Amino acid sequence: MKHIFQKGTDQSKPTFVLLHGTGGTEHDLLPIAEKIDPEVNILSVRGNVLENGMPRFFKRLAEGVFDEEDLVFRTKELYEFLDKAAEKYGFNRHNILAIGYSNGANIAASLLFHYQDAIKGAILHHPMVPRRGIELPVLLDKNIFIAAGTNDPICSSQESEELKFILEEAKAEVHLHWENKGHQLTMSEVAAAKDWYLATFNGA
Numbered sequence: 001m002k003h004i005f006q007k008g009t010d011q012s013k014p015t016f017v018l019l020h021g022t023g024g025t026e027h028d029l030l031p032i033a034e035k036i037d038p039e040v041n042i043l044s045v046r047g048n049v050l051e052n053g054m055p056r057f058f059k060r061l062a063e064g065v066f067d068e069e070d071l072v073f074r075t076k077e078l079y080e081f082l083d084k085a086a087e088k089y090g091f092n093r094h095n096i097l098a099i100g101y102s103n104g105a106n107i108a109a110s111l112l113f114h115y116q117d118a119i120k121g122a123i124l125h126h127p128m129v130p131r132r133g134i135e136l137p138v139l140l141d142k143n144i145f146i147a148a149g150t151n152d153p154i155c156s157s158q159e160s161e162e163l164k165f166i167l168e169e170a171k172a173e174v175h176l177h178w179e180n181k182g183h184q185l186t187m188s189e190v191a192a193a194k195d196w197y198l199a200t201f202n203g204a
């Protein structure tokens with residue numbers, strides 16, 4: 001998969017895997033990652049699917065209606081890409097924090113829905129429930145931060161609560177943060193994600 005890798009200065013910290021929103025690229029979330037922790041390795045990935053020229057991480061049939069077969073295929077593709085990237089760049093495969101926005105948050109959530117050991121935690125900006133009706137792996141020791149919008153037109157507040165509930169049922173630790181700026185990735189939710197990250201991953 002097309003990507004950028006930036007080696008960090010502290011290898012004891014998690015490697016951030018960045019996953020952009022629809023129409024974005026691997027460059028979009030770099031400033032946010034650097035704000036959250038400038039010392040970590042960063043692997044920023046571009047989605048392999050194109051929708052009218054816009055990169056995405058999996059196909060959809062309509063706005064908010066996912067192509068489940070492609071979602072499962074692309075989730076496996078990303079999982080295997082993480083294995084290969086960890087080997088190539090020499091980072092700890094078991095210490096990955098995914099940071100995703102919108103479509104990128106949805107594939108990060110899908111990694112959690114399908115694999116017990118894909119990622120250690122995630123910061124999900126405006127995610128949806130990626131799939132319903134499947135049994136999740138046990139997500140004990142997985143830490144997840146969700147930034148959601150009370151007035152997000154793409155993901156209702158009920159769906160954000162539902163995602164939290166499903167992940168908690170699977171034994172993950174979930175923190176749900178609310179904003180009221182629609183589907184926007186706001187600077188205040190990035191600041192909240194940073195506080196959560198420092199408290200959860202750095203013992204602050």
Ligand code: MLT
Pocket residue numbers: 021022060063064065102103104106128154
């Ligand atoms: C998706 O397709 O993943 C969601 O609708 C969010 C987005 O617009 O990318």
